[in-house]
Amino acid sequence: DADxxxxxxxxxxxxxxxxxxxxxxTKGHDRMYWYRQDPGLGLQLIYYSFDVKDINKGExxxxxxxxxxxxxxxxxxxxxAIPNQTALYFCATSEPGTGGGANTGELFFGExxxxxxx
Amino acid sequence: xxxxxxxxxSLIVQKxxxxxxxxxxxxxxxxYFPWYQQFPGKGPALLIAIRPDVSEKKEGRFTISFNKSAKxxxxxxxxxxxxxxxxxxxxxxxxxATNKLIFGTGTLLAVxx
Numbered sequence: 442d443a444d445x446x447x448x449x450x451x452x453x454x455x456x457x458x459x460x461x462x463x464x465x466x467t468k469g470h471d472r473m474y475w476y477r478q479d480p481g482l483g484l485q486l487i488y489y490s491f492d493v494k495d496i497n498k499g500e501x502x503x504x505x506x507x508x509x510x511x512x513x514x515x516x517x518x519x520x521x522a523i524p525n526q527t528a529l530y531f532c533a534t535s536e537p538g539t540g541g542g543a544n545t546g547e548l549f550f551g552e553x554x555x556x557x558x559x
Numbered sequence: 560x561x562x563x564x565x566x567x568x569s570l571i572v573q574k575x576x577x578x579x580x581x582x583x584x585x586x587x588x589x590x591y592f593p594w595y596q597q598f599p600g601k602g603p604a605l606l607i608a609i610r611p612d613v614s615e616k617k618e619g620r621f622t623i624s625f626n627k628s629a630k631x632x633x634x635x636x637x638x639x640x641x642x643x644x645x646x647x648x649x650x651x652x653x654x655x656a657t658n659k660l661i662f663g664t665g666t667l668l669a670v671x672x
Contacts, residue, residue, distance in 0.1 A: 445602070481568065481664055481665075482664060483565070483648060483662045483663055483664040483665045484603070484648060484662040484665075485662075486659065486660075489659070499659075531602050531603075533602070546591075546652065546660075547593070547605045547608075548595075548603075548605070548660065549604075550602025550603050550604065551602050552600065552601055552602050553600075553601075553602055
């Protein structure tokens, strides 16, 4: 089984619908992230959470919300989907990375959720 | 100042050739520079990384060259193979409390047999 599991893997929806993308992890990491990938734009951070009680906005949080239900679960919601939210979404986890230490804070990604908003 | 600029956007290399991908940054607070590799249908995975106190790091056929004064770093893939065909992302980490990664825009590498 994958260490970071995303569901659904593919979803087609219509403008205005509410969509939830779910992420669960078995790596035991406290830190979880949601990224959006668009061609030519790379990976952009939407939200991140450093523990269950800590939620932070990333670079492109407008139109999205998140919920950290448990250490292992982090979901991303689009309250009212619009076509320009069509993208590939990735969940990731990490340990804390420290500047001079051996722990690099490596990100472990899920396999992605492809969302199409018509 | 938070951006990481990556080039080229796409690259075609013949089998056995050298693939070179370049990245540049502005923020001198960045303290860690990883490269992630992404195959179609998969999430990115860490390939190799370097800290700014060294100028080069090599792991097998993959080498990062780091120029601190120019604020540039590059990935070299020696003896490129068709199995190296993937999208490559450079990234930089701000060494502050958040330790977030800033990603480049990605390079789609195709290695032709």
